[in-house]
Amino acid sequence: MTLPSDVQDRLTCVANLLARPDQLDGVRIRCCAELLRTAVERSVARACGAENTDQPVHALLISLPSHVDTDVAHDASQLWHALSRAIRHHGYELTPTVAELTGWHADTAAVAAALRPSLTLSGNIELT
Amino acid sequence: MTVAGEAGLLELMAGRLAKDELTPRAAELVLAACRGDEALERALAGVPTHDEAPRERTDGPGQGIFVSEIRVQGFRGIGPQARLPLAPGPGLTVVTGRNGSGKSSFAEAAELAMTGYNARWTRARHDVWRQGWRNLHQADTAVELELVQAAAPDRTTIRRQWAPEDDLAQGEWTQDNEPFDDRRWHEALETYRPFLPYSELGTVLDAQPEDLYEAMHRLLGLEAITEAQQALAEHRKRLAEIVARPHDRRERVRAELLASQDERAHRAAALLGSDSPDLDAIADLALGAEVGTGTSLLHQIVDVALPPDEEVDRVRETFDLALGAVSAVATANAQDSLRTSEILRLAIQLQESSRDSPRAQTCPVCDLGRLDGLWLAKARDRAEHLAKAAAELHEAADRLDVAVAATRAVCVPVPEVLTEAQDVLDTTAALQAWQAWEACASIDDPVRLRQEVFDRYADLIQAVDQLKSVAREQIDRRDLVWRPMAIALFEWHSQAQQALADAEVLADVTEAENWIRKTAATLRSERIAPFAKESQRIWQRLRQQSNVDLGAVRLGGARNVELDVSVDGVTNSALAVMSQGELHSLGLALFLPRAMVDESPFRFVVIDDPVQAMDPSKVDGLAQVLADVGLTRQVVVFTHDERLVEALRRLRLPATVWEVCRGEESAVQVRMSDDPVGRCLADARAMRVDEDLPDALRSELVASCCRAALEAAAHARFRRERLGRGVPHAEVERELECALTTRHKLALAVLDDLTEPTKLLPHLENTVGSWAVDLLLACRVGGESGDLDVLIRDTELLAGWVQR
Numbered sequence: 004m005t006l007p008s009d010v011q012d013r014l015t016c017v018a019n020l021l022a023r024p025d026q027l028d029g030v031r032i033r034c035c036a037e038l039l040r041t042a043v044e045r046s047v048a049r050a051c052g053a054e055n056t057d058q059p060v061h062a063l064l065i066s067l068p069s070h071v072d073t074d075v076a077h078d079a080s081q082l083w084h085a086l087s088r089a090i091r092h093h094g095y096e097l098t099p100t101v102a103e104l105t106g107w108h109a110d111t112a113a114v115a116a117a118l119r120p121s122l123t124l125s126g127n128i129e130l131t
Numbered sequence: 132m133t134v135a136g137e138a139g140l141l142e143l144m145a146g147r148l149a150k151d152e153l154t155p156r157a158a159e160l161v162l163a164a165c166r167g168d169e170a171l172e173r174a175l176a177g178v179p180t181h182d183e184a185p186r187e188r189t190d191g192p193g194q195g196i197f198v199s200e201i202r203v204q205g206f207r208g209i210g211p212q213a214r215l216p217l218a219p220g221p222g223l224t225v226v227t228g229r230n231g232s233g234k235s236s237f238a239e240a241a242e243l244a245m246t247g248y249n250a251r252w253t254r255a256r257h258d259v260w261r262q263g264w265r266n267l268h269q270a271d272t273a274v275e276l277e278l279v280q281a282a283a284p285d286r287t288t289i290r291r292q293w294a295p296e297d298d299l300a301q302g303e304w305t306q307d308n309e310p311f312d313d314r315r316w317h318e319a320l321e322t323y324r325p326f327l328p329y330s331e332l333g334t335v336l337d338a339q340p341e342d343l344y345e346a347m348h349r350l351l352g353l354e355a356i357t358e359a360q361q362a363l364a365e366h367r368k369r370l371a372e373i374v375a376r377p378h379d380r381r382e383r384v385r386a387e388l389l390a391s392q393d394e395r396a397h398r399a400a401a402l403l404g405s406d407s408p409d410l411d412a413i414a415d416l417a418l419g420a421e422v423g424t425g426t427s428l429l430h431q432i433v434d435v436a437l438p439p440d441e442e443v444d445r446v447r448e449t450f451d452l453a454l455g456a457v458s459a460v461a462t463a464n465a466q467d468s469l470r471t472s473e474i475l476r477l478a479i480q481l482q483e484s485s486r487d488s489p490r491a492q493t494c495p496v497c498d499l500g501r502l503d504g505l506w507l508a509k510a511r512d513r514a515e516h517l518a519k520a521a522a523e524l525h526e527a528a529d530r531l532d533v534a535v536a537a538t539r540a541v542c543v544p545v546p547e548v549l550t551e552a553q554d555v556l557d558t559t560a561a562l563q564a565w566q567a568w569e570a571c572a573s574i575d576d577p578v579r580l581r582q583e584v585f586d587r588y589a590d591l592i593q594a595v596d597q598l599k600s601v602a603r604e605q606i607d608r609r610d611l612v613w614r615p616m617a618i619a620l621f622e623w624h625s626q627a628q629q630a631l632a633d634a635e636v637l638a639d640v641t642e643a644e645n646w647i648r649k650t651a652a653t654l655r656s657e658r659i660a661p662f663a664k665e666s667q668r669i670w671q672r673l674r675q676q677s678n679v680d681l682g683a684v685r686l687g688g689a690r691n692v693e694l695d696v697s698v699d700g701v702t703n704s705a706l707a708v709m710s711q712g713e714l715h716s717l718g719l720a721l722f723l724p725r726a727m728v729d730e731s732p733f734r735f736v737v738i739d740d741p742v743q744a745m746d747p748s749k750v751d752g753l754a755q756v757l758a759d760v761g762l763t764r765q766v767v768v769f770t771h772d773e774r775l776v777e778a779l780r781r782l783r784l785p786a787t788v789w790e791v792c793r794g795e796e797s798a799v800q801v802r803m804s805d806d807p808v809g810r811c812l813a814d815a816r817a818m819r820v821d822e823d824l825p826d827a828l829r830s831e832l833v834a835s836c837c838r839a840a841l842e843a844a845a846h847a848r849f850r851r852e853r854l855g856r857g858v859p860h861a862e863v864e865r866e867l868e869c870a871l872t873t874r875h876k877l878a879l880a881v882l883d884d885l886t887e888p889t890k891l892l893p894h895l896e897n898t899v900g901s902w903a904v905d906l907l908l909a910c911r912v913g914g915e916s917g918d919l920d921v922l923i924r925d926t927e928l929l930a931g932w933v934q935r
Contacts, residue, residue, distance in 0.1 A: 012825065012827075012828065013828065016824065016825060016828055019823065020823065029792065029814075030813075030814050030817035030818060030821075031821070033814055034814075034818055034821070034824065034832055037832055037835050037836075038828060038832065041831065041835075059871045059872055061871050090835075090839065099229075100229070100231075100232075100792070100793060
């Protein structure tokens with residue numbers, strides 16, 4: 004059971020960057036955060052069945068609990084907001100630390116995985 | 132803002148003294164007190180003062196001091212050495228960083244390096260707080276502050292270094308590798324306090340009102356007056372004590388004296404009882420000059436004189452001789468022979484007178500014998516013999532009479548003292564003995580007299596001796612009780628004399644002190660006025676929409692700083708009604724004027740996290756205040772809250788912003804922070820050339836950065852316009868939150884309208900050009916970004932246009 008390639012690519016890329024902490028300057032940290040955020044966005048869009056639409060992520064996150072488990076939806080929403088803050092889309096937030104980033108990487112992998120199996124499971128049920 | 136220095140104090144005081152009516156001595160004391168302790172001592176001692184310079188102030192740390200760099204190693208959140216470069220000149224520098232990034236470590240390190248003190252670490256009560264000051268990853272700890280001084284070509288480095296086993300209070304403290312002389316700095320640092328750490332901001336007002344008071348006092352140049360006042364007060368207290376002492380002790384001494392049996396004590400008590408005791412009499416009494424009777428009766432008894440033994444012996448001898456002589460001649464025959472001689476003398480006379488008559492020849496006594504010539508001769512012989520014997524007897528009797536008289540003379544009457552002293556002493560025995568002895572005088576019979584008188588004398592001597600020894604004993608006993616009382620009395624007397632002498636001085640000292648206190652109060656209110664005004668001005672800027680108004684700032688009598696605070700125009704002395712953010716603002720309003728005084732050797736101010744608990748509008752005020760201060764001072768502000776930076780940028784206030792990041796192993800980086808648009812663009816360019824990113828992801832990331840840059844530009848423009856129109860912060864932020872996408876935000880900024888994002892593209896097409904529309908399409912999520920360099924360039928252009 005693998006993650007969709009676009010999500011997996013991002014996770015791999017972030018993992019590669021994180022593997023060389025000495026080169027992790029502010030730019031790369033924000034790169035990683037941005038990549039993780041888009042990974043979450045894509046997973047959420049897929050879980051909502053809203054790929055390739057123009058819907059704002061906020062809207063998708065609000066409708067997410069109707070598609071997946073509430074806890075997973077909550078985690079996804081939290082993570083996305085944290086990552087959004089990290090790449091300072093708002094005026095007064097500051098660069099995240101490497102430790103935070105590592106944590107978010109793990110969280111993103113977990114959330115992406117959690118968002119995926121529910122679909123697989125429903126597919127399996129249909130097949131049987 | 133400037134305050135009068137202390138050198139002018141003497142002239143100032145002299146000028147004010149001339150206007151007030153003060154006794155010459157009090158005026159002299161005031162000036163002497165201003166000159167210093169020694170001069171005051173001399174003035175009190177009455178030594179004429181000569182004009183001398185007021186005491187010199189010790190050397191300060193220098194003048195015009197700016198910070199050029201803070202270097203920290205192994206302290207709190209900072210591991211390997213990190214440097215925070217600062218432009219050594221006026222200007223505002225903001226150091227931002229997330230919680231735990233190490234920015235506060237810089238602030239605390241700077242304070243520790245210079246003052247050796249930081250509230251968080253040195254005042255900590257619990258070990259947990261005292262132990263965490265070292266960095267976990269770096270055992271060598273050192274903090275350094277590099278300073279630039281006016282008129283000094285070289286930089287000065289103050290360094291504090293701790294070996295791994297050192298305590299925070301220990302460590303090596305150096306200035307340019309010489310031992311650091313913190314006393315030289317201490318006073319200036321206390322007075323002008325260029326550091327305002329986070330932990331103290333909230334407590335400027337409440338925790339140590341005295342500290343603020345002291346500092347304000349020094350600041351206003353009132354310290355010397357206070358010192359003079361204190362010196363006078365000390366002397367006044369000392370003198371008052373001396374003057375009051377005899378008065379206080381009088382009753383005690385008197386009660387002690389009254390409790391005693393001693394006559395002298397009672398007299399002394401009586402003397403003390405008067406309102407103004409006769410000091411000379413008391414001195415006489417204490418020193419033992421005799422007065423009164425009680426003890427002197429005893430002394431009189433001791434002094435009672437008996438006839439001396441030799442005299443009595445002599446009298447006895449004479450008496451015995453006379454008596455012996457009398458008894459030798461005074462036999463029974465002697466009487467007879469006297470009578471016989473008398474008869475014979477008469478017979479001879481008879482015979483001679485009747486010689487011619489014949490009858491005369493017959494003896495008239497016996498009538499038988501014949502009184503003839505023969506008889507006459509014999510009779511004459513016999514009569515002569517007998518007369519001689521009688522004369523001898525007579526003579527002896529005369530001598531006895533003399534001896535008896537002499538003996539009687541020795542029996543002096545009873546001295547009166549024996550009767551008088553009966554109350555004091557049992558004199559009965561002596562009295563009786565003496566009376567008996569005196570009674571001897573009336574014994575007629577010499578023989579009985581001789582028998583009695585000397586026995587009685589012996590008795591008397593014994594009785595009197597006994598009485599005297601009893602009296603002496605009593606005197607000794609009384610003296611034993613009296614002596615300490617006499618000493619106490621004498622001591623009291625000395626004190627009273629001293630008090631009498633000092634009472635005059637006290638009056639002058641009290642007058643001088645009262646005058647100086649009054650003058651100090653006047654000067655205080657006069658001199659604090661500009662400060663109060665400055666504080667009010669700063670508060671006006673900071674308060675923004677607060678309904679709390681700051682009125683007068685006064686130095687109160689109770690060693691605290693009094694603030695007139697009114698809420699909605701209603702005076703309320705309690706600061707309790709103010710919110711935490713308002714308290715912080717007020718604290719800042721009081722702190723800043725003090726740090727900005729011209730006399731301060733420091734041209735820098737370090738403030739740690741002033742933004743805390745302030746609402747957005749106060750942050751705007753703060754940005755303005757800090758930028759104002761930055762015109763003449765080097766202001767270094769540490770904050771985790773980027774609202775301050777945002778406000779500075781929006782209000783277009785000049786400021787340098789450093790960002791602190793903490794990496795692995797506490798490696799702390801400090802880097803210059805651009806405005807958000809610039810940062811986004813810098814990120815985009817960096818990502819554009821990053822070889823490690825896959826192409827697809829790179830385009831996406833660059834596009835995202837471009838979007839962020841445009842959004843930041845839109846935010847800045849929208850905030851500036853709306854806030855500039857007086858719209859409250861909360862409302863502005865709420866509208867911004869509603870705009871979720873880049874286009875929404877741009878529409879808000881450009882069209883000032885959220886509801887019509889569809890009008891944005893045509894508007895851009897018309898006013899900016901089609902490239903802007905292309906740009907927005909290219910950088911949207913999932914869009915085709917095309918040439919990344921063009922994308923970044925166009926983004927920069929459009930962002931510039933939006934922010935115009």
